[in-house]
Amino acid sequence: MGVFAALGTALCWAIAARLFRGTGNAFSPLTMNFWKGLISIAILAVVLVFVQPTGLTTHTILWLLLSGLIGIGIGDTCFFKALHSIGDSQAVLVAETLAPLFTALFAMAFIGEWITWQQWVGVAVVLLSVDMVIKARKRSTTHVFATSGYLYGVGAALCQAVGAVVSRDILSSGEVDAASAAFLRLIGGMFFVVPFIAFTKTKYMPTITNGKRIWPAFIMATLLGTTAAIYLQMFAFAFAKAAVVQTLIATSALMSLAVAWALGEKATKATVVWSAIALIGVAILVSFGAPTTH
Template identity: 85%
Template sequence: MGVFAALGTALCWAIAARLFRGTGNAFSPLTMNFWKGLISIAILAVVIALVQPNAYETNAVLWLLLSGFIGIGIGDTCFFKALKSIGDSQAVLVAETLAPLFTALFAMAFIGEWITWQQWVGIAVVLLSVDMVIKSRRRNTTHVFATSGYMYGVGAALCQAVGAVVSRDILGSGDIDAASAAFLRLVGGMIFVVPLIVVTRSKWLPVIESNQRVWPAFILATLLGTTAAIYLQMFAFAYAKAAVVQTLIATSALMSLGVAWVMGEKATKATLIWSIVALVGVGILVSFGTPL
């Protein structure tokens, strides 16, 4: 179940990324983070109120808030900084390649979660395929080398890994349900984002031109890319190893090819070949090792 939830997360992100394009430049990164978090928190609060889960342990609540503060709050901010500095292709390349590797290392070091050598091979195949697809789709895009941009990308990967390992540790123990974990992580992220908006004096509302209708696309993208995606991600951490989950989520770059195809765009031969290679890697990843 964890594997399917992780792949579902990747699919949600791929579709949401396309929908977010429809909002243009109306939202700044911080404004987008704020409204995505606020909408998702409100929806998950209603879900939790209806489901009425068991009481949470204080320890689990604090760790998940910290996970969201680091993984969503700081991590997303670093990623957006990398996007601005080195462009989307390089930012995604750095973050999506390093996050699963950092996650695997942190999981082994801090929660004693090891993966088999076959799974390491699967991770390598998947990440190589993702990298090659990103490079082939952005081969004509150039950006000035900026050390700070790459450092932000590494920082984003580190934060994602920390958030993933903490979430896996809490959810793997069964102390809390996925919806509550998603809610707490989003709240943790907002604890970082809101003060940052105040300090930087960023705008709370998007800048919308008179003929623009960005809210419908934004809300739909948020429902998929934030609300549903983070719930599925938390569900995945409850049933699968952290490194496996993070690697499968990285396939969102490949799933975006399918979304583009549905939208009428053609894929190159290279991207199709590497997508097939990635499927082989996913097969290796989920076929070996003790499922948890």
């Protein structure tokens, strides 16, 4: 269940990424992080009225808030900064390649969770395929990128890894429900975003020009890419190892190909071949991704 929940997270992100494009540059990284967090918190608050939260103690609440502050508040802001600085291909290449590796290392070091050699093979196949697909889709024109953009990408990967390991440590016990975990992590993210917006004097509202309607696309993207995705991600951490979950989530770059194809865009031979190879890696992770506890 954890493996398929992780793949569901990746699909939600792939669709949401396409929808977020419709908002153009109306949202700054901080503003986007603020609004997607606020909307998702409101939705999950309604859900929790009807779903009784379970397993919440002061200890788990504090750790989930910290996980959200680092993984969502700081991590997502770094990722959006990387997007603006070095473009989507390079930002995804850096963050989505390094996050699973950092997660595997942190999980081994801090919660004693090791993955088998077969899972390492699956991770390697998936990440290599994702990298090759992203490189194949990269624009042919030459860009001069700021080094800071790559540093933001690395920072995003580190923060994602920390958030993933903390979430896995809390959720692997099976006592905390996914909706409560998602809700608390999003609130934790706001503990960073809101003060930082005030400190940097960033405008809370997006910049809308020519009367463009951006809110419908943004809300739909938030429902998929934040609300549904973080719920599925928390569910995945309850049933699968942190490194496996992060690796499968990285396949969102491949799933975006399917989204593009469904919208009538053509795929190159190279992207099709590497996507097929990635499926082999996913199959390995599915085969050897039995749930474990520590």
